Amino acid sequence: QVQLVESGGGLVQPGGSLRLSCAASRSISSTYGMRWYRQVPGKQRELVATITSGGVTNYAASVKGRFTISRDNAKNTLYLQMNSLKPEDTAVYYCNAYLSNYMYWGQGTQVTVSS
Secondary structure (H helix, E strand, O other): OOOEEEEOOEEEOOOOOEEEEEEEOOOOOOOOEEEEEEEOOOOOOEEEEEEOOOOOEEEOOOOOOOEEEEEEHHHOEEEEEEOOOOHHHOEEEEEEEEEOOEEEEOOOEEEEEOO
16 A cells, blocks of 8 residues: 655745645655645545656646646655645645556645635
């Protein structure tokens, strides 16, 4: 099993920045792809960004150009750098690790963007 622990969420003003981290309990360097999702209460969970085990990235149109997903395989850690934050980015953010049909989730971290 892979356990994922997130940190870095909080309250920021519009236009501000946050960096989310997700630490994995085991090595994910050469096998797991990883994703960030977000969810607002009452809404469906939304895929925000993906990074494959080979480092290929993809982003939702709503965050492209503002968010950057990255990974430090030596530290078994996934990151999401969020810049130019907007109120509509407010959500619980979840990290996800996947390998074939196996999928693991973090506990989620709250991001609130408010003026």
